[in-house]
Amino acid sequence: MRIKICGITRPEDARTVDQAGADAIGVVLFSDSPRSVEPEQAAEIFRAAGPYMGRVCVSHTSSRSELEEILQLCPTAIQISNPHPMPSDRTVQVIRVIEPGMDLPTSVDTDALIVDTSQGKGKPYDPGFARSVMNKTTLPVILAGGLRTDNVAEAVRTLHPYAVDVASGVEISPGIKDPQKIRSFIQNARLQS
Template structure:
């Protein structure tokens, strides 16, 4: 994890090589994400996961990203990745999120695709059962991937939300626009994948370092980048006061 004075968490997702992972760790990323979804160019196979994840060595929290996983796949991923968090990036319902969290005893981050205000209607229900919420750009109908498409959305749609859970922003973020994003919406964290790549699934260590540095500079420019500034304390407290509007 980052030091206690870092109020903004930075997550680098879609890591699948030692070089990219080391760049994220050396840059000071708080969370490192590994994708297990065969349709994604960032897919990390079960057999490759243990050795790569072992390189983290406690320097960051680890996140395993899955899309509508069944129980068998979840069990395999938890065994291979030993993740601190499970990121659910599919159409999982609040009930399914709660069931996964209870069954596997891991913190859960639920990704919500956003294109309009109506896409936030279920936010309070998800906030009741997930440890974190990640806002991502909603893909076009029929898109191959549910996220990681390098597309921003209207950040103002998620401005001013308080659901009693840490909120993270994703979708088309880069070193060039993360400061603008954080100036428009105060979030507890930012998440990047395609924005630090030279090609789909090919991470750039230089872009990773630039993104983390830009996010840190942006956070330093806002003494209180998030009034929430939560730290995840585990699965005990799951009764947030929801004030989404």
């Protein structure tokens, strides 16, 4: 089971996530989220994680110039909800956000889908919608929304997503992660895989 801990706002949390065994960290940019960081902070957070940690920039920006700033951070992936076309020579993976009522992306510049109606607010995922998306695509599907240490194992067991993604479910307060919750989340997610 692949695991991303999202909404990282501090280098020490990036190190904790790496040491706990997650596969990726996510930083939020150009957003009104309380977890949003400036590009300089994102670069510092990325530097704090080890060499094998995936680095994901998360944004809902509609600005091409902001997207260019994100690409300058050299993330391993970009998670985005707007249908920005990506350059054909891109070196970054693209994860598109999918919510109820949206059409599945058909563009060739989509490498994975994330079922996320919560967007860091702790709103529970809809298992029926998640299953529907998984049945309609060959792309990897990531599950997010309301996941916590006490429900992630059940989500993995019943839906078998490509990966799980958590932000508020492992926090003390918005953007401040709880090391014990991170470790428990990762352990519980991997119990079923």
